[in-house]
Every structure is written in structure tokens, then in C-alpha cells.
Amino acid sequence: MLLKKAKVLMLTALSIAALHVLPAGQVEAAGGYACDGSPGVYIYQDGHYSGACTRVAVGDYADLTSLGIPNDSASSIKIINNPSSGLYYEAAVYDNSNFQGAKSTIRFGSDELGQDAVGNDRLSSLKVRTINYTEYTGVYLFEHDYYHGDWVKITANTPDLASLSFNDRASSLLITRAASTGQSQYKVSLYEGLGFSGRSTGTFSGDIPSLTASFQIFGKSGFNDMTSSVLVFSN
Numbered sequence: 001m002l003l004k005k006a007k008v009l010m011l012t013a014l015s016i017a018a019l020h021v022l023p024a025g026q027v028e029a030a031g032g033y034a035c036d037g038s039p040g041v042y043i044y045q046d047g048h049y050s051g052a053c054t055r056v057a058v059g060d061y062a063d064l065t066s067l068g069i070p071n072d073s074a075s076s077i078k079i080i081n082n083p084s085s086g087l088y089y090e091a092a093v094y095d096n097s098n099f100q101g102a103k104s105t106i107r108f109g110s111d112e113l114g115q116d117a118v119g120n121d122r123l124s125s126l127k128v129r130t131i132n133y134t135e136y137t138g139v140y141l142f143e144h145d146y147y148h149g150d151w152v153k154i155t156a157n158t159p160d161l162a163s164l165s166f167n168d169r170a171s172s173l174l175i176t177r178a179a180s181t182g183q184s185q186y187k188v189s190l191y192e193g194l195g196f197s198g199r200s201t202g203t204f205s206g207d208i209p210s211l212t213a214s215f216q217i218f219g220k221s222g223f224n225d226m227t228s229s230v231l232v233f234s235n
Contacts, residue, residue, distance in 0.1 A: 139232055175207060
């Protein structure tokens with residue numbers, strides 16, 4: 001318990017010490033900063049975006065300790081984007097230093113890294129980059145419930161998810177929203193069979209955190225790990 005409290009105090013102090021104000025138009029240098037609500041990638045010691053926090057700017061970090069974050073201490077990651085500038089953040093996180101070992105690519109945050117390949121309290125290196133609106137927008141299928149695990153993005157009809165190495169793997173689904181209106185950009189129909197055949201979810205435009213729970217509620221027997229093809233419509 002004392003060791004954990006000491007770790008919290010050290011991380012908090014480092015975050016406060018990193019606080020600075022950038023002159024207008026100046027690009028933020030790679031490094032760790034205070035968790036002040038600015039766009040970036042936020043690394044938290046505890047799950048559900050709690051505990052000591054460090055905001056990480058764009059850059060490659062072969063050793064997490066270079067940011068003042070103890071190795072193997074991260075439990076959740078939050079992403080804060082900057083839609084007004086058309087920039088969205090992505091974090092590639094690794095459980096070994098020098099970008100080795102299990103990897104997770106995170107675009108929408110992870111409230112529990114233990115549900116992702118990198119694992120809880122195992123993060124040792126990461127790469128933070130920005131992506132543009134076109135690369136960001138789409139329909140995302142995730143391997144696990146609540147937007148965890150491996151994922152694939154689609155923007156057009158996909159008659160065979162095996163072509164994306166994602167057949168019968170989807171457990172949750174997220175649809176990006178337009179920055180100007182906050183409305184979903186796509187409507188989606190999932191199919192159990194190839195070529196849009198077999199049992200279907202029907203058409204929907206909202207996020208589905210669990211393809212098992214959600215479709216049991218709708219009177220179906222669930223749709224976890226059953227999707228083989230997807231129809232995508234612009235909303």
C-alpha cells in the first residue's frame with residue numbers, strides 16, 4: 001500500500017512539474033505534460049481514467065520512464081481529440097520497451113487495459129501520432145465487448161470479413177460522429193452469413209457496446225462472434 005501511494009505521489013508531482021503554457025502557434029514538443037484537458041493521449045495509473053495521470057504529446061517513446069511514468073504502471077488510456085483542427089490521436093502501446101511484445105492500437109481510449117492485448121500494468125513503450133479526419137472516420141468492429149481488443153475499420157459494404165481477418169470476431173461496434181453535428185455518420189447492418197445472407201441485426205446507427213447483450217434485449221439470441229458480412233450506409 002505504501003509503495004502504491006508513493007508511486008501515485010511521484011506521478012502526480014511529475015505531471016504538475018510538466019505544466020507549461022505554449023505560445024500561440026507553437027507546436028508542442030514530444031514529452032509528458034500535465035493532464036489539463038488539452039488534446040493528446042492521457043496515461044492513467046488506475047482503471048477507468050483515475051489515479052495519477054500524464055498527458056503524452058505526439059512522439060515515439062521507446063521507454064515509458066522517459067516520460068516520468070514508471071514501467072508497468074498504466075491501467076487506462078484516454079484520448080482527447082481536436083476535431084476543430086481535423087486532428088485525431090492514436091496510441092500504439094506495447095508491453096515491452098523499444099516497441100516490442102504485445103501491441104494494442106487505441107483510437108477511442110481504453111478504460112481497462114487488461115481487456116486489451118497490451119494488458120494491465122504492462123505498458124512499457126508507446127508511439128503517439130495524429131491522424132486526419134478521413135483516416136479516423138468509419139465503422140469500427142471490436143474483438144471484445146465495450147470497444148476493447150483488436151479492431152477493424154470499414155467504410156463500405158464488406159461481403160466477407162475474412163478478407164480483413166475479422167470473420168466471426170466482432171463483439172462490439174462503434175460508429176464515428178460528425179464533428180459539426182454530433183450525429184452518427186453511418187448506418188450499419190450486420191449479417192451472419194457471407195454476402196449479406198442469413199440472420200441480420202437489422203439497420204442501426206448507434207454504437208453497440210455488446211453484440212450479445214444488446215441483441216438479446218431486442219428479442220434475438222445475441223450476435224457475438226457471428227458477423228461475416230456488413231452493409232454500410234452513409235447517414
